[in-house]
Amino acid sequence: MILTADQIRARVDADWPQILGVVEDRIALRPISAHGINGEHMRKSAEYVANKLREVGVDAKAVQARDKDGNPSAWEVIGSLEVNPNAPTVLLYAHHDVQPVPDEKEWDTAPFEATLKGDRLYGRGACDDAGGIAIHYGALRALGDQLGVNIKVFIEGEEEMGSASFIPFIEAHHDEFDSDVIIVADSGNWAPDVPSLTTSLRGNATCDVHVKVLGHPVHSGQYGGPVLDANTLASMLIAKMYDEKGELAIPGLMEGEPIGGLQRDLDEADMRAAAGVVDSFTLVGTGSLASRLWTKPSATVIGFDAHPVKDSFNVISPETTFRVSLRVAPQQDPHVAMDAMVDFFEKNAPFGAEVHVEPLEAGMGWAMNPDCEATQDALTSLKEAFGIDPVNKGEGGSIPFIPELQKIFPDAQVLVTGPEDPISNAHSPNESVSVSGLRKDVVAEALLLDKLGRA
Template structure:
């Protein structure tokens, strides 16, 4: 069996080709592939074609294919392709997306958002980290390995991730063979810091519902009936208040919680978290346990909408009924439909003063948890350490990336690894988005090392 390539060998190759790798990021920024401007538009087709051309440079038989949504309508421009080096070798699917978020106000940027601008160790531009950096990682890793690539490669570069991936499942179902693989590397997340690597270990699921609260058949005067009859808004507020206990722990029976997947190497910094979120000084963070568990692997419920009369123009009547919407972030250890049922039971069985409460379930999406013990995970952690020179710090995500659990569901035997070029100051989706140049280079080295190690697992 051939010897594994060393980190020094890979880094020398990446350094030699670095300008061309970084140009991929700059070119991607300049293409303005904003899917919100039309996922089936010519600008998105051109973006996909650029990616396909770059992948062909590094040996992938890549092509641009237009997806169709569930109704059969033409949709996003996708890039798929493959290269087979040995039918008996493991197959690795490389995922990234080529679409980016809009730039509502260019005046909020310190640089031109669609011109890659390097300042120190940061390269600024819309999509620099999300996800031109991910495309560059795949391109750079394959370029570094060249004819010493020892795993079969499949690629899927999506064209509508920033729009919710409506065509994702129909496209996979229509191209199942192009996705079948042993390992899936999703380069759409990030590192603990520019110089500290991470695998993303978990994603919370979600369950959303509308809660309808009714106390009267019609509005009545608050002076005449107020006291024995509480308005629907107050009644709903009392119901909402029951969701959490005095410590800020979610108090809905049947919801599961857990500790960070793969163990907690380092907790999140509360000072940094408070500053990033703009928490007022007087507010004490809710909940117990590590901050990481509260954000990654414990459930949380948020009222994201409330039907109430605005303060301006309000008058003295008792509101007869109201509706509020709850977004529940579900532990990656629990099925979201089970969590939804728990939420429905809680609200409908805790109606204050016997008010009529009806819960309307809306959407439910699966969370995801990495297998911390599988060989691919261990190979990834070792590769990250060799590339960055420090131990990785695994991290979860409090939000959801719906296509990852969908991929795992459709291909249950594939090991999914979530990596990426972002870091805490990347500002993805926001003004002054950027990627760490040194961090990106280390990510390229790490993925090349990982692909080489995965060849040993046949």
């Protein structure tokens, strides 16, 4: 029997209180991995997810991972459901941990109590990633015994902490991950009522740049003039990263256009408002706003060792360190980008100051295959669920485990979806998820699983 969009929609509507209840329960559980990835609160969170998956037929269990040194680490959820050994196998991914809430006073609602206001449900983790778990749960519930694909599930417990146990866990559970299609429900849509597939993610490369001009501090009145302080020299070096148009001027870095072509550029006014850009500032760089945010590299100074203003006194700073986070074009090897960054800083030392670069982490980006069958099925499913053509979009950030997963399972087709939208405020105060958008996301994934089963 071929299920229609209306049939699946009716099933999702009938089950909606239970599906939305997953999001509400997840918010109340406070699964903050920063408070201890191996803590009892994270075990309870994983057990809850495993129980919900068992409700929809998945043989799921909470398993404690071990880090690369063999120490007990994050609580993960794995599971499987086989319907036909000859059918395709789909791996469903989401994560059950959430970001902390440093100051509850910044919220308009209680962050760990699900609060419905209009079409949006507020609470920490509502969109990142309780909504992703609810999408998988709701889609499997809607299909029931008419599910035509084999299912594997991985719900991670330390995504917000960098996924340090991810590779050791895959290596220990290789068969539980082996699949034909991987659906990662940890991204979002163009708007609450406009669906999207995420087409690309930038990689990242981070380094510390050490700048030294003196062996010890000296009086600024006695030596200032011929000797510049380390902070000024570091600032001169930082300024060389960008040209007069705001284009990154580090040789050897790749850039590109949005994967699959640019269907709709981002609205500058919306972007400025979302970021809180001051009115006087002119956005830098050239090309589409989408390419500047998704597929061109960018460098950000995320840390700088300088003396606090309130305790400053008249000395020339002898040395300093600043940290640069480079977002790398999706298809460039981040280690090649790191080498380019190291070479740039060490060759551009102002006035012969000593400059030493310490490479830190590097993570590969990812680009979707826009032509594969699973992608086309996903786009069709999104259109049927939302009643409007999808608008593909990239992400400027990184999800390092996706390229790692693709590397281990190179034949798997990866799709990145999710419940977020531009006003979801993931990681920020007043995080929320669109209830109507989430419902359509559930319908879309159920339609996709049905199409994959028939294919």
